[in-house]
Amino acid sequence: MASSKITVEVDNVSYTDEVEPRLLLVQYLRERLGKTGTLIGCDTTNCGACTVHLDGVSVKSCTMFAVQADGHKVTTIEGMATDGKLHPLQQAFHQCHALQCGFCTPGMIMQSASLLSENPHPTEQEIRDGLEGNLCRCTGYQNIVAAVQAVADGTVSAGSNETETAGVA
Ligand code: FES
Ligand code: FES
Numbered sequence: 001m002a003s004s005k006i007t008v009e010v011d012n013v014s015y016t017d018e019v020e021p022r023l024l025l026v027q028y029l030r031e032r033l034g035k036t037g038t039l040i041g042c043d044t045t046n047c048g049a050c051t052v053h054l055d056g057v058s059v060k061s062c063t064m065f066a067v068q069a070d071g072h073k074v075t076t077i078e079g080m081a082t083d084g085k086l087h088p089l090q091q092a093f094h095q096c097h098a099l100q101c102g103f104c105t106p107g108m109i110m111q112s113a114s115l116l117s118e119n120p121h122p123t124e125q126e127i128r129d130g131l132e133g134n135l136c137r138c139t140g141y142q143n144i145v146a147a148v149q150a151v152a153d154g155t156v157s158a159g160s161n162e163t164e165t166a167g168v169a
Pocket of ligand 2: 098099100101102103104105135136137138139
């Protein structure tokens with residue numbers, strides 16, 4: 001199969017590669033770039049484990065071909081921390097115990113970031129609606145919602161990896 005040349009900015013680094021047109025974006029991220037923080041749960045657009053941002057908007061990377069990302073900017077969970085400091089959502093998931101096995105967590109955080117960029121002060125129901133495309137088999141969702149709410153309320157911020165701040169339970 002003929003390959004195509006693509007140039008994609010991923011987590012602020014530009015990559016140019018030859019890819020087969022059938023290569024999924026999630027496969028490109030994981031297998032070519034080693035971005036294994038982006039997970040594959042279902043491969044059928046159902047679970048959200050593969051969620052990344054394309055030009056700042058969340059997409060399920062098992063639903064896109066890598067060639068469709070040509071000329072675009074992709075952010076993965078591995079690009080969320082800056083200067084060695086966790087993103088507030090990463091901090092909040094940690095503090096609120098919003099994960100157990102962790103398999104859904106990268107996708108949950110990417111989707112939550114997209115949700116908060118569109119709606120910085122969501123209600124609980126708006127958080128639940130915004131995360132409905134991301135499945136978690138472990139937590140019952142309550143602490144995930146609490147983590148997103150904590151960031152929206154400003155009770156969690158980036159800057160450390162400590163557990164005693166914020167007053168969230
Ligand atoms: Fe993409 Fe499940 S792996 S939605
Ligand atoms: Fe296990 Fe969500 S923490 S699937």
